[in-house]
Amino acid sequence: MSILVLAEHHDGQLSDGTAHVVAAAMAIGGDVDVLVAGENVQGVAEAAATLEGVARVRLADAAVFAHQLAEPLGDLLVNLASDYTHVLAAASTSGKNVLPRLAALRGVNQISEILEVVSTDIFKRPIYAGNAIATVQSEDALKVITVRTTAFDAVSRTGSAPVESVEGQVTNETSRFVDEVLAQNDRPELGGARIVVSGGRGMGNGENFRLLEGLADKLGAAVGASRAAVDAGFVPNDMQVGQTGKIVAPDLYIAVGISGAIQHLAGMKDSKVIVAINKDDEAPIFQIADYGLVGDLFEILPALEQKL
Amino acid sequence: MKVLVAVKRVIDYNVKIRVKPDHSDVDLTNVKMAMNPFCEIAVEEAVRLKEKGVATEVVAVTVGPKAAQEQLRTALALGADRAIHVETDEPVESLAVAKLLEGVVNEEKPDLVVLGKQAIDTDNNQTGQMLAALTGMGQGTFASEVVIEAGEIRVTREIDGGHQTVALKLPAVVTTDLRLNEPRYAKLPDIMKAKKKPLENRTPEALGVTLPAGLKRLKVETPAERKGGVKVGSVDELVDKLKNEAKVL
Ligand SMILES: Cc1cc2nc3c(=O)[nH]c(=O)nc-3n(C[C@H](O)[C@H](O)[C@H](O)COP(=O)(O)OP(=O)(O)OC[C@H]3O[C@@H](n4cnc5c(N)ncnc54)[C@H](O)[C@@H]3O)c2cc1C
Ligand SMILES: Cc1cc2nc3c(=O)[nH]c(=O)nc-3n(C[C@H](O)[C@H](O)[C@H](O)COP(=O)(O)OP(=O)(O)OC[C@H]3O[C@@H](n4cnc5c(N)ncnc54)[C@H](O)[C@@H]3O)c2cc1C
Numbered sequence: 001m002s003i004l005v006l007a008e009h010h011d012g013q014l015s016d017g018t019a020h021v022v023a024a025a026m027a028i029g030g031d032v033d034v035l036v037a038g039e040n041v042q043g044v045a046e047a048a049a050t051l052e053g054v055a056r057v058r059l060a061d062a063a064v065f066a067h068q069l070a071e072p073l074g075d076l077l078v079n080l081a082s083d084y085t086h087v088l089a090a091a092s093t094s095g096k097n098v099l100p101r102l103a104a105l106r107g108v109n110q111i112s113e114i115l116e117v118v119s120t121d122i123f124k125r126p127i128y129a130g131n132a133i134a135t136v137q138s139e140d141a142l143k144v145i146t147v148r149t150t151a152f153d154a155v156s157r158t159g160s161a162p163v164e165s166v167e168g169q170v171t172n173e174t175s176r177f178v179d180e181v182l183a184q185n186d187r188p189e190l191g192g193a194r195i196v197v198s199g200g201r202g203m204g205n206g207e208n209f210r211l212l213e214g215l216a217d218k219l220g221a222a223v224g225a226s227r228a229a230v231d232a233g234f235v236p237n238d239m240q241v242g243q244t245g246k247i248v249a250p251d252l253y254i255a256v257g258i259s260g261a262i263q264h265l266a267g268m269k270d271s272k273v274i275v276a277i278n279k280d281d282e283a284p285i286f287q288i289a290d291y292g293l294v295g296d297l298f299e300i301l302p303a304l305e306q307k308l
Numbered sequence: 309m310k311v312l313v314a315v316k317r318v319i320d321y322n323v324k325i326r327v328k329p330d331h332s333d334v335d336l337t338n339v340k341m342a343m344n345p346f347c348e349i350a351v352e353e354a355v356r357l358k359e360k361g362v363a364t365e366v367v368a369v370t371v372g373p374k375a376a377q378e379q380l381r382t383a384l385a386l387g388a389d390r391a392i393h394v395e396t397d398e399p400v401e402s403l404a405v406a407k408l409l410e411g412v413v414n415e416e417k418p419d420l421v422v423l424g425k426q427a428i429d430t431d432n433n434q435t436g437q438m439l440a441a442l443t444g445m446g447q448g449t450f451a452s453e454v455v456i457e458a459g460e461i462r463v464t465r466e467i468d469g470g471h472q473t474v475a476l477k478l479p480a481v482v483t484t485d486l487r488l489n490e491p492r493y494a495k496l497p498d499i500m501k502a503k504k505k506p507l508e509n510r511t512p513e514a515l516g517v518t519l520p521a522g523l524k525r526l527k528v529e530t531p532a533e534r535k536g537g538v539k540v541g542s543v544d545e546l547v548d549k550l551k552n553e554a555k556v557l
Pocket of ligand 1: 229295
């Protein structure tokens with residue numbers, strides 16, 4: 001078995017998700033290499049080299065890989081994939097963007113968002129918004145896999161793998177980067193936070209999210225939202241939790257003014273402890289909450305913040 | 309400019325699914341089926357491009373059994389001009405669908421292909437990217453805004469940290485995210501008119517596509533049920549439980 005993990009990075013920082021994907025690769029077993037592709041990403045490669053269990057880091061540093069556009073990255077992976085039995089990436093917007101291109105160009109199926117490694121070719125993955133779990137087997141020579149990072153514990157950063165450069169030999173004629181607007185905040189990343197506080201349509205407007213932010217700051221929590229809150233323009237899209245947003249599994253998830261639609265539950269029901277605050281005592285969210293508090297969030301949130 | 313839109317027949321998103329007792333699959337007998345919500349957004353975007361005078365023709369395509377024609381009629385009622393049904397009773401996965409769509413692209417030569425970003429049944433999020441790779445087109449996935457000008461398409465994409473905009477040469481592939489638009493409802497007269505719009509048939513053989521084998525599905529299970537807990541009476545009680553019972557604070 002030889003496995004290539006596509007590292008994810010932003011602004012010169014290795015994303016936390018990569019350590020979880022390496023853990024999934026270790027569960028499959030065999031030699032694990034990490035590919036870092038980008039422009040001026042020597043630092044990212046050095047960070048990836050410290051991930052425990054990594055045999056070597058392969059560094060593709062070239063202008064064509066800036067912003068990690070799918071077309072050149074897919075071509076690079078196709079060039080490298082012949083050395084491997086498995087290629088893995090996080091089931092993030094970036095991994096989901098690139099990996100299907102590799103699968104298609106190699107004529108193999110992709111196994112999306114695995115939750116568990118059963119054996120080198122058998123995996124579990126969620127379907128129907130996580131309301132069913134399918135066990136699937138791939139008979140393809142190359143297994144192309146995206147990984148739900150919350151389902152695997154991160155490897156530690158105690159390793160020291162060598163970094164080797166690879167020749168890209170890739171051009172890109174079809175796509176061009178224009179710009180990027182990234183949300184700025186000092187709170188922990190939604191996907192990796194120990195506590196998440198999320199607001200829904202019940203928050204009423206964007207201003208009122210300050211109530212949640214106050215609570216989040218006290219708890220060192222990340223702030224999330226339901227689709228209804230994002231669609232209504234209360235908060236930006238990268239805060240959406242759910243089937244079609246981010247998947248989170250923190251120790252504590254506090255849902256405030258969220259009814260509990262299955263598409264929302266799909267993104268948070270693997271949290272260890274769930275708290276629901278909602279004025280409707282029939283709201284479906286209470287059916288899965290460990291602790292429910294019925295009442296007006298505008299009274300409860302300030303009281304809660306004060307008690308902490 | 310010709311726009312091709314891929315639509316998929318899936319379980320209605322309001323339906324609570326059940327796993328079959330023999331764990332072979334999800335039970336789809338007699339459940340309500342509908343067009344995948346992301347595909348509705350794809351159709352809407354194509355129709356708006358036509359209304360703006362950017363697109364001249366919108367062609368809807370689906371891959372699936374006879375019953376999937378229902379979703380093609382819906383697409384026609386929403387404003388597509390004609391439809392292509394690639395008929396197969398074989399279960400097809402993303403790679404097979406992408407290869408069949410590649411066959412349709414070779415015949416139709418569209419300037420733009422719009423797909424949903426994911427189907428809400430298999431949740432794969434693959435088909436558009438695979439089609440782009442197979443046809444050598446650029447891709448704008450998870451689109452929240454699409455602007456076509458000067459032979460280029462600018463796609464604003466919803467990514468993990470926020471938004472990214474890319475410019476693609478045409479022809480290109482776009483996959484839709486939730487906030488690209490709000491799809492209209494089909495009006496009764498349009499539903500009637502849609503019955504007369506052209507719907508052609510294709511087979512995988514006619515498109516020259518040998519269906520690749522998919523993944524082997526060994527088992528489908530219901531995930532561990534989460535049991536509801538207790539209702540607490542006050543903020544004090546909540547804080548106490550979180551500290552002393554759940555020990556998460
Ligand atoms: C294809 C598709 C994909 C989707 N993907 C997602 C997804 O990824 N994530 C997601 O979240 N949704 C998703 N949805 C939407 C989902 O179906 C729901 O519409 C959405 O989750 C509802 O959000 P909400 O709970 O905030 O709003 P609502 O359902 O309107 O609930 C608001 C709640 O707030 C409570 N409330 C109101 N005022 C107060 C108050 N003062 N104090 C206390 N409580 C109050 C109400 O009792 C109510 O329960 C998707 C839908 C589709 C069709
Ligand atoms: C007759 C039949 C029976 C099936 N039975 C099963 C079964 O029992 N179990 C099972 O797991 N799967 C079954 N499938 C397979 C399932 O439908 C495929 O996994 C699916 O078609 C591949 O797309 P996806 O959901 O992976 O696509 P995604 O990549 O998640 O979808 C993205 C987008 O691709 C486009 N797209 C996807 N599929 C189609 C399509 N068929 N036609 C047109 N556009 C499409 C849409 O625009 C969609 O929004 C069956 C398929 C058929 C035709």
